[in-house]
Structure formats: C-alpha cells, structure tokens
Amino acid sequence: MTMARPDHDRDAAGNDRSAALSHALDQVQLKGAIFLYSEYTEAWAYESMAAHDVAAVLAPDAAQIVLFHVVASGSCWIEAGSDKVWAHEGDVVVLPYNDQHRMGGHETAELVPITQLVDPPPWSSMPHIVHGLGGARSELICGYLACDDRLFDRRLGVFPPVFVVTPPEGPVRMWVKASSDLVLQQTSQVTDDRIASPTEIPQLLLREVLKLHLANAPATDTGWLAALHDPVVAPALAAIHGDPANKWTLADLARESTVSSTVLDERFRAVLGLAPIRYLTGWRMHVAEDLLRTTLLSVTAVAHRVGYESEEAFSRAFKRDHGTAPSVWRVAAP
Known part of the structure; x- marks a missing residue:
C-alpha cells in the first residue's frame, strides 16, 4: 500500500x-x-x-x-x-x-x-x-x-x-x-x-x-475549507453557490442542511465568521462581478441573475460592497 x-x-x-x-x-x-x-x-x-x-x-x-x-x-x-x-x-x-x-x-x-x-x-x-x-x-x-x-x-x-x-x-x-x-x-x-x-x-x-x-x-477548524467539509454548512453553501438568484431565507438554507435556523446560523458564524445571509450577499456580489466583467448583460439582467428584483436594489447593494455603482465598476474592471 x-x-x-x-x-x-x-x-x-x-x-x-x-x-x-x-x-x-x-x-x-x-x-x-x-x-x-x-x-x-x-x-x-x-x-x-x-x-x-x-x-x-x-x-x-x-x-x-x-x-x-x-x-x-x-x-x-x-x-x-x-x-x-x-x-x-x-x-x-x-x-x-x-x-x-x-x-x-x-x-x-x-x-x-x-x-x-x-x-x-x-x-x-x-x-x-x-x-x-x-x-x-x-x-x-x-x-x-x-x-x-x-x-x-x-x-x-x-x-x-x-x-x-x-x-x-x-x-x-x-x-x-x-x-x-x-x-x-x-x-x-x-x-x-x-x-x-x-x-x-x-x-x-x-x-x-x-x-x-x-x-x-x-479539514481545518475554521475558514472556507472547513466549511466545505462541515456537514451543516456545506449543504447550505452548495445551495447558495448553485442558485444565487433564488430568494433564499435562513429557514430555506436550514432545510437544505436539515437543521434548525438557529443551528445553521450558529455553525456558519463559528466556521466562516459571518451569518448565512451575509455570506449569500457576498457570493451574489462575487457572481455579479464575474457577469459584469465577462458578459454584455445589462445591469438589470445581472441583478436578476443574482437574486435582485430591481436594478435599483442591486445597485444599492453593489455600491455598499464595492463603493461604486455596478456600471462604473464595469468600465474600470480589469
């Protein structure tokens, strides 16, 4: 062997x-x-x-x-x-x-x-x-x-x-x-x-x-790699990554992991240092970056792809995360 x-x-x-x-x-x-x-x-x-x-x-x-x-x-x-x-x-x-x-x-x-x-x-x-x-x-x-x-x-x-x-x-x-x-x-x-x-x-x-x-x-005790190996966090991560446009709630994600909302929230915070919905927002912003950089989709279309019903709501969230509007970020993106 x-x-x-x-x-x-x-x-x-x-x-x-x-x-x-x-x-x-x-x-x-x-x-x-x-x-x-x-x-x-x-x-x-x-x-x-x-x-x-x-x-x-x-x-x-x-x-x-x-x-x-x-x-x-x-x-x-x-x-x-x-x-x-x-x-x-x-x-x-x-x-x-x-x-x-x-x-x-x-x-x-x-x-x-x-x-x-x-x-x-x-x-x-x-x-x-x-x-x-x-x-x-x-x-x-x-x-x-x-x-x-x-x-x-x-x-x-x-x-x-x-x-x-x-x-x-x-x-x-x-x-x-x-x-x-x-x-x-x-x-x-x-x-x-x-x-x-x-x-x-x-x-x-x-x-x-x-x-x-x-x-x-x-597996490690904390961090993203630990999350991939965690039986509670990993199913919720897979759901978020697989369908970021879905209108996920904490209860929805908890069902994916077959645990209570309280257990999922506590485990997310312990392993990744942030709440599940905050992670969801961060992943949506990441997917939005990729779409803005690599496609010709309109900002409205990008917003829909990452779970926002309106361009305005998406633009506010994107600006909070990046400090600039998505249309401005797109022009300056490498």
Whole structure:
C-alpha cells in the first residue's frame, strides 16, 4: 500500500466533496503564464523577492498573484513564513498569496537572493536559472496567475500559505508534465524586449491542482475549507453557490442542511465568521462581478441573475460592497 507523505494532500484522486467547490472554481478568472525555468544542483537555496516586487514585475495591475512551481525533476523544500513543505518530481507547489518564500535542496546552503540569479526585466527570452554546486539536480518550472477572486482572499482561510499537490499516477500526472513541457516549448520571443507564453494551459493546470487540493486536503477548524467539509454548512453553501438568484431565507438554507435556523446560523458564524445571509450577499456580489466583467448583460439582467428584483436594489447593494455603482465598476474592471 502506498503511504501518503505527511506534507502533501491525501487521496489526491478523490472526487469533489461538495458542489460549492465546483461552483467556486468555475467562477475563478485567472490570467498568467509560465515565466521561469530553473536548474539547481546541490547544494543550493534561494530567497524570493518580496510579494510587492514580484507583483510589480509580473502583473502590476493585478489585485492578487498566485505563484506555482512544477517540479520537473529532483526534489526541494519550500518555506513561506513558518510553513515548510517538501516537493518531489511531478508535484506542484502553490503559493496562493504570493508570499515571499525560500527554497532549497537536501544539503545545507546559504540563501541567495533570487535577484542575484536572474537578470532584471524586461526579458527578451524566458529567464533560465542555473545555480548550485554541481551535485544532484532539480528542475523547476515556475508560473504565475493574476486573480482578483475572493477565493484567494487570505482572510477567508481557504488555503495555507504554501502547499504541495501530488497528482495521482495516471492521466492527471501525465497531463501536468505534458502541459508544462508544452508551455516551455511554445514560449517565444515576440519583440526585442518581450516574450510571450501560452496562458490557457497554466490556467487549466492551476484549476486542476486547486480541485485536487480543495477536494482532499484535511479539514481545518475554521475558514472556507472547513466549511466545505462541515456537514451543516456545506449543504447550505452548495445551495447558495448553485442558485444565487433564488430568494433564499435562513429557514430555506436550514432545510437544505436539515437543521434548525438557529443551528445553521450558529455553525456558519463559528466556521466562516459571518451569518448565512451575509455570506449569500457576498457570493451574489462575487457572481455579479464575474457577469459584469465577462458578459454584455445589462445591469438589470445581472441583478436578476443574482437574486435582485430591481436594478435599483442591486445597485444599492453593489455600491455598499464595492463603493461604486455596478456600471462604473464595469468600465474600470480589469
């Protein structure tokens, strides 16, 4: 029997545990690319740039940056804050909040700032780091995705600062490797000072990795991930995410969870830190953002899609949440 490594997600081949997960991931809008290929030999270690410097280089207009590293060969550790994990060939490391981090191999080595290993941008070709003392070799393919989705709001506690996903043996693992190789091959120079990398494949890759992580990671005591595993909260979340336009009341949601309104309200507050109806409003605003950004639907149509009978009522709620009217927000949205 194969034993799961303690710092990795368990049973990564399992199915999604709640409808809320699928609906949430379907809504996530991601933009990004592979941007770095690295070859490290023992002994080696580096420290990344600060989060704001990474964002300024990769996506200065993005609200949030998600970093990921595909371990093409070898193995390494990665540390963000007090969290430290190991990753091995075929694994994918994710830093969902773009935290400054450190990475290294099996042998002890002095931390080197990554700015000493790669030329400053703009880059005329994909940066290629070769670093270390000539021992055992590890290869990493690094990418980023820009996103303003609430799923990546650190306050929701959906993800740890750094985590490793081990795709199961078979098609998924082979797909991750083939996708990384294909992006490397298709990244090319566009102008004297700019390179272009396919964006669709990194998006699909990260979505798959997030599904594997969220569906099978151990439950936590509080936060969004805990809610997905909570027998009281999860059915109500699935109902909200599945039909945000429905005229949900607390009693309706309690029936979905087969508990009393009081029990559902108390459990929601304990796990997510807010009342069910407040969560419903927040999710409606999130869906509205997606519709305003990605469709040509009128504000009235968007209002109806997210459960408001009138444009006026929707606009008031949207302005309370965003500080501006939906029509104004739409024009300024990235």
